[in-house]
Amino acid sequence: MASVESKVQESKKLYDELNLIFINNPEINEIGFVMSSKDYDGLENKPFVLVENKLGISFQWMIKLYSYALTYFTELKSAFEKKMNDLPERHQQLLVNELLQATRNVLLINAENLTALNLRKELINLKYIKHKDEISLLNLIFTKHPKSGEGWAHRKWVITDYFKKTGDYLDYEIELAVCKRVAEIYPKNYYSWTHRWWILQHLSVDIILKDLETMEDWVKRNISDYCGYHHRYLILTHLFNKCYNSNDDNNNNESKSEENSNEMKIHKLWEDEFNFIHKIINLYPGHESSWSYKRVLTLFWLQIAQPIVFQRNISTTVPITSLQQESQFVDSILEDIDSSYYEQQKSFAQRYLLSIYELKFKDSADFSIDIDQVKNNYSIIINDLKISFPNQLKVWEYKLNQFVGQ
Amino acid sequence: MKVYSIGLFKVVPGNKPVLLNIVYELSSFGFFQRGSVKEVSLFVSRETVGRTNVGERVSMEHTQTQKVCHTTVDSKGLGCSVLTDSEYPGRVAHTLIRICLEEFYKVHPESEWRGLQSDVELQTPALDQLLLKYQNPETADPMMNLQKNLDETITIVKKTVEQLGQRGEKLDDLAAKSDDLSFQSKAFMNNAERMNKCCGYV
Incomplete structure (x- = not known):
């Protein structure tokens, strides 16, 4: 029995040591788990290392520490639930202080502890x-x-x-x-x-716009991480919807000019975004994320935004993009055979154009496009993809049947 | 788009490359990981530069840690390695190598390091600035045609670990034997692969 007790004593010592570290160093700003404390202060087997307000907990002692903290927390919790209201005020504060430490210590090691x-x-x-x-x-x-x-x-x-x-x-x-x-x-x-x-x-909109600016640099530094692109997409669609929906609510003449300038701003924002992604695609070829982002932008603009914008003020706005423009852009990419990662870039570009064709075809009210011409282009791309990706033959044939068969 | 380290080595074929200087940029790692990242960076750089032939430009993808090690060795046996993440444009990394070699020669002539047999730290102040500047390839290399294969005289050899290794050796085995790596770093290297994949089934 004595050995069990001494083990508990040892664990309690660890627990108290951790609390003391936090009392003496309220400025701790980072935690980490370390294999051994040797690399940091020359001594092995130390449970904690503290370097420049950064606290490292040694793996070696972690199990003892955690299981003690968890048991102690459970005890405190039941005391808190049963007796809290009966205690005198001074004891209440003491119990709470103990709980604060126990929950913190549990969460430092396992942040998923929902009870804590x-x-x-x-x-x-x-x-x-x-x-x-x-x-x-x-x-x-x-x-x-x-x-x-x-x-x-x-x-x-x-x-x-x-x-x-x-x-x-x-x-x-x-x-x-x-x-x-x-x-x-x-x-x-x-x-x-x-x-x-x-x-x-x-x-506020100003802060959102500032974040859009911050994200521009982030995206440039993480061009294959879609998270940044998606964040931009959320901001841009949010601002678009906000601008155009609020107009529906108060459609009086006084704010008309202000509305107009807002709409112009949003339009400019989207136009800049198209230029931005074109630049990224040209600068860093062969990344699927940037192509996916371009696709959602174009789809949003052609499918949702453009009809609303045209309805609102036909005369002033120049279309940001169109099927012709997109197909020209893809052609320019396909012609650029000097680009590195050309094969990847080419296949992303072709897949991208397919998805735009598919969209425009569904929207058959647009008579400005020559359907036969589009079908023809579509088949050419599919045939090319069949050669590049023979292992995906069935997909391409399915797509072709779906599209041309319509 | 990150450059993690720039290293300079004296390379003699058949021998272990001698470290002359190495600088790191590890702000994107947690404080307690940095020690291991440093060791892994040095290990990967040294192994890659030691297997680079004179005049060759190599970009080796290290799948385990998802990093790319760009190296070259010049005719005097001075090797340079630049460790980046996998999205960093290779051409820019090799431009950085060329500049680093020039900067190194400015401060340390060949005679100074020719006879060295063990690792040293030959201070080269320009390296730290270059490391920061090249974090963003677009500002570092304002010529917009970053990735164009215009200059065909420079060919970059892309190699995998297996191609680079001699006599079928594997980087894992090399890592196990290496004295650049502590026990913690070996564990870190094995875990890095798992950590980097957020979708295991892809």
């Missing part, structure tokens, strides 16, 4: 934790667990709760900064991109 997160929600409701402090703790947790779904959901809850109670939002710049950092240390982090957009939606 929910207990913290309760403590926020009881005003034992400030919303701002909870966000700071989450920032710290995300440095090690950037893809914790529960953590992100908790963060959203904290922000929503703060809004409900005060009618105001927490500092959005902190949110955008954490999303950016987290997307860096763990690429293709969908949680962070979803969160970023969720935050932006509540903000």
